[in-house]
């Protein structure tokens with residue numbers, strides 16, 4: 001069983017209140033960090049090997065060390081709690097049940113970065129979580145952990161919660177900053193990066209909820225201890241949101257490096273596929289990452305067991321691998337239709353495109369139309385090449401990575417499930433009433449009893 | 453889309469609403485009061501059930517920005533309702549992972565139960581419904597939310613949806 005660094009106390013009654021959280025060792029990292037220098041804190045985070053948990057996996061310590069520090073200019077820490085990537089629901093879970101962990105991490109991180117005002121940008125749909133965070137902030141402030149002269153150290157910090165207005169694109173960090181400035185969520189052209197010119201043109205760090213929360217155990221136990229967990233450059237623990245057709249959907253904290261087979265089939269985690277069905281495909285890191293058929297997902301192309309780590313999941317590149325992304329794990333059983341799912345995701349990206357770049361705005365629209373006709377039995381054999389062609393023309397040609405995020409799921413679905421797409425063309429009428437099924441993808445499947 | 457006929461509706465901001473607006477602008481540095489726009493539009497919608505052109509003009513005046521700066525934001529973000537809707541707007545997640553566990557059936561069932569198409573209001577003015585994108589609750593799908601508190605209802609079934617609608621119908625306030 002893996003160690004729980006973030007969720008250890010999640011089931012303690014009242015852990016959402018300051019007093020109970022404190023009685024379980026909460027806010028110790030603030031006491032410790034305020035006795036360190038900001039540079040020492042950044043150093044610990046570097047040593048921990050923590051990589052951003054929002055999707056891109058960029059080393060957090062390095063990001064912090066890039067922050068510009070011009071004299072007399074405010075610096076900001078903004079927490080990205082926009083969590084809109086389909087398949088991902090870990091941040092909402094963390095904020096709902098253990099909000100003080102995020103507040104604690106925000107205080108330590110703000111101190112390390114020299115921020116005197118910090119914001120948690122929460123997607124507007126999470127009004128209940130916004131209330132929860134505001135209550136937690138008020139509690140922490142009443143106890144002297146926020147506001148003026150924190151714990152008598154002379155450090156001042158104000159922490160505010162900002163609601164979004166419903167837009168996936170505001171998860172992209174520069175769109176988020178635009179939104180926080182009260183504007184439409186149009187991503188900015190980079191450079192300049194937020195570390196140089198972010199919120200209000202000032203140096204800014206944007207970090208995911210889970211990244212900020214992970215700073216707490218890193219400071220408490222030291223970066224080196226944290227780095228002992230995991231495998232290779234995938235250090236520490238990771239929250240995985242498990243959904244789709246698994247027996248036990250939910251948020252799990254795993255040690256990075258856990259074999260995917262164990263994650264999927266052991267009772268400690270997903271408990272296998274629901275209703276005794278077989279696994280057909282997996283989206284391992286949220287809707288933006290390539291979808292893999294079960295056989296490619298369980299083992300790498302070299303026939304080694306695949307692990308839940310940044311490196312192992314991407315082993316084989318886009319030919320036979322995928323990505324860790326934000327840890328939004330979606331399992332598809334034998335009854336699911338890949339064409340329908342691809343159409344649904346593409347509809348999502350088309351809907352969520354901010355519209356600034358023509359390849360993204362128009363390309364997602366065209367892909368949606370073509371996928372719609374394939375799903376509804378009016379497709380053509382040339383459609384698959386057409387889709388790949390459009391996806392290639394989006395990829396790499398846009399201001400922000402939403403374009404890539406829209407292109408990859410389509411390209412990978414056609415790469416791995418072309419026969420299912422073709423069947424939709426050759427069996428147009430039938431495809432509207434039944435699904436293609438499992439074909440050869442599920443092979444080989446592990447036997448649950450072997451795993452005990 | 454903003455509709456011309458809605459521009460005729462004028463609204464009066466309550467003292468509580470104005471207080472909340474004044475409080476919101478204190479969260480940002482001097483001169484950056486425009487940052488309060490998204491939170492303020494949520495307050496406005498919670499008070500009136502939608503965001504009318506007249507309300508937006510008042511928000512613009514309050515924040516000392518141009519009305520167009522408010523319109524462009526209100527039309528960009530999906531949560532802001534730009535026309536009067538039912539008292540309860542059932543917002544059902546229609547994205548992939550919820551689709552895998554039956555979101556389509558739930559939306560069909562809501563449509564049948566309420567007897568109105570997506571975006572329309574029931575004749576008693578109580579309900580509207582619409583499909584929305586992933587609500588970060590994918591493991592507990594299908595899900596729907598109801599503003600202005602954005603309460604979540606998870607693991608929906610046809611009967612749980614019927615019960616929910618029935619309960620809301622009976623609710624008096």
Ligand SMILES: Cc1cc2nc3c(=O)[nH]c(=O)nc-3n(C[C@H](O)[C@H](O)[C@H](O)COP(=O)(O)O)c2cc1C
Pocket residue numbers: 051052053054055056057058060063080081082083084085168169170171172173174206207208209211212400401402405
């Ligand atoms: C379209 C798009 C959506 C994104 N959505 C999120 C999100 O919801 N939450 C998040 O933390 N990061 C999201 N990101 C990644 C952020 O841009 C950014 O990399 C991240 O917040 C950095 O934090 P981290 O280094 O702690 O991961 C998104 C990126 C893109 C391109």
Ligand code: SF4
Pocket residue numbers: 169186187352353354355356357358360361398399400401402403
């Ligand atoms: S890639 Fe799409 S979402 Fe990103 S800036 Fe361009 S149009 Fe907007």
Ligand code: FES
Pocket residue numbers: 086087088545546547548549550551585586587588589590591593595
């Ligand atoms: S797909 Fe419905 S909540 Fe994520």
